Amino acid sequence: MKILLISSSPHKEKSNTFLLAKEVLRGIAEEDAKADFEIIHLSEHHIGFCRHCEECHKKILNCSVKDSITVILNKMLEAEGIVLATPNYINQVTASMKALFDRSSHFIHCRRLLGKYIVAAVTSGSGQDKEVLDYIKYYAHTCGAQYSGGVSSSAYVLKEKTKDAYALGKKMARDIKEKKVFPEQMKVIEAGREHFKRIILLRKEEWREEYAYWQKSGWL
Numbered sequence: 001m002k003i004l005l006i007s008s009s010p011h012k013e014k015s016n017t018f019l020l021a022k023e024v025l026r027g028i029a030e031e032d033a034k035a036d037f038e039i040i041h042l043s044e045h046h047i048g049f050c051r052h053c054e055e056c057h058k059k060i061l062n063c064s065v066k067d068s069i070t071v072i073l074n075k076m077l078e079a080e081g082i083v084l085a086t087p088n089y090i091n092q093v094t095a096s097m098k099a100l101f102d103r104s105s106h107f108i109h110c111r112r113l114l115g116k117y118i119v120a121a122v123t124s125g126s127g128q129d130k131e132v133l134d135y136i137k138y139y140a141h142t143c144g145a146q147y148s149g150g151v152s153s154s155a156y157v158l159k160e161k162t163k164d165a166y167a168l169g170k171k172m173a174r175d176i177k178e179k180k181v182f183p184e185q186m187k188v189i190e191a192g193r194e195h196f197k198r199i200i201l202l203r204k205e206e207w208r209e210e211y212a213y214w215q216k217s218g219w220l
């Protein structure tokens with residue numbers, strides 16, 4: 001199985017968040033010895049802010065901001081499982097991860113992560129990370145992915161939480177293998193798609209490629 005870890009700590013390999021996320025990967029490897037891992041540290045890339053020019057809706061993945069984003073979005077499309085790892089910055093994901101989310105709004109319009117699984121790994125000073133985990137879960141659903149779960153830890157008790165991260169990795173791998181369906185999550189994903197159906201129909205003249213994607217998917 002193909003797993004993409006996107007980590008947004010500026011401390012990269014030395015970061016608390018990456019250490020926690022690595023345990024998730026270890027759990028996945030335990031369930032699937034052939035798992036193929038790719039790791040992206042967002043701080044090694046330049047990711048500009050979304051300009052809301054809508055180019056990516058007119059021509060899929062065509063972004064007017066020329067930076068690393070298309071490469072990263074394509075890697076997300078290739079993965080079966082995505083681990084989103086971020087430190088808690090004022091009860092949110094880091095600005096770099098938010099920039100990535102904003103730049104992926106085509107995924108939201110076309111539910112491009114449908115059939116994929118996302119997990120979250122978050123660290124903080126306090127270990128009070130519910131808002132951040134919930135936000136990543138929300139992001140997963142709005143892109144069509146199911147959420148296998150999240151793990152969070154205070155930086156000061158990281159060791160104690162490695163077991164939870166490892167168990168979450170194992171769970172994610174099993175969800176992927178079994179193509180697990182979480183009915184409650186699918187209801188949320190379907191409701192979001194219904195919402196976008198109206199918008200895609202309203203904007204079909206401008207958002208030509210997204211409209212064509214909906215037609216091709218048989219959702220209209």
Ligand SMILES: Cc1cc2nc3c(=O)[nH]c(=O)nc-3n(C[C@H](O)[C@H](O)[C@H](O)COP(=O)(O)O)c2cc1C
Pocket residue numbers: 009010011014015016017018086087088089090091092123124125126127128154155
């Ligand atoms: C800008 C900034 C904002 C932060 N906001 C919070 C916060 O709201 N709550 C908290 O518990 N910790 C907060 N922290 C602490 C970090 O989340 C914590 O040190 C984290 O483990 C760092 O992860 P890293 O080692 O992976 O970079 C903040 C740190 C920074 C730099």
